[in-house]
Amino acid sequence: MGMIANYQYLPDNGLEQIKALSNQEDDLLDFAEDSVDTHDILIDIDKMWDVLVFVMTGFSSSEFMDDDPLREAVLGVTPLEDVSEYIAYTEKSRIAAISQALEEFDMDKALKDFSMEACKKADLYPNIWDYLEEEEEIKDEIRISFVNMKKFYKQILELNGNVLVTIC
Template identity: 55%
Template structure:
């Protein structure tokens, strides 16, 4: 199956509840699943989260940059600690900076220098970098995921929501 990244709009009430849960992993994951079932603003970028972060920032997700809105777009800002899956959130007041950074980023230009060997060397997830014949398909998927992410963040900003990132 693999590690899949999902992004959802989180209401202020649900964010407050999440912050109050502490480290009760089962309760947190059940609540997140329930909130996602109720939410209409969702984004699923499947397994391309690590390479998308790499294209946007020049490094894999092992090198999260808390000061870079492009890194924050992929990984969120505040990680929920002490649970086995990756879960993080971004509060509404940070979304305008993320939207602006995504708007200013030229993905088509970045993909012109996309290099499968560099992805392999950086040990990015998923491990598909030996399939050179799939490079154009991967680039198309990255462009699609980027455009969907840009649209998602704008919609959440307009809805006065927060963003929840889960990678599991």
């Protein structure tokens, strides 16, 4: 088991609930869990979230970058403070920029320059960068996660919705 990233549609009333619960961890985690059952617009990119940020931006998720729509696609815009799990949201006002950035990003080109050694040096999660024989499988997982994320944000844009990001 590890830290798995999930992304889900968040209607306006759900966003308001998240904001109201932002300092009540148990209620917030319950809300995030219940939301999965309520809305079927969601994706799970498993453990590929940190490397996806790295491949798209050149930086790990632990490095701060302000207003980068590719980073925001993976990590959300507004992380909640004082919560043991990673929970963030992205308001609808940022969805168009994120969707456009994903559409314009050339993942095939980025994966041509992909380096397991660079991932290891950047100390990316998960710690799989010594398994050189699995490089092609890992690249396929990154590509699939990216394609799913692109479709997801396009759908959220069409619905004029918000996004809830959980990494736990």
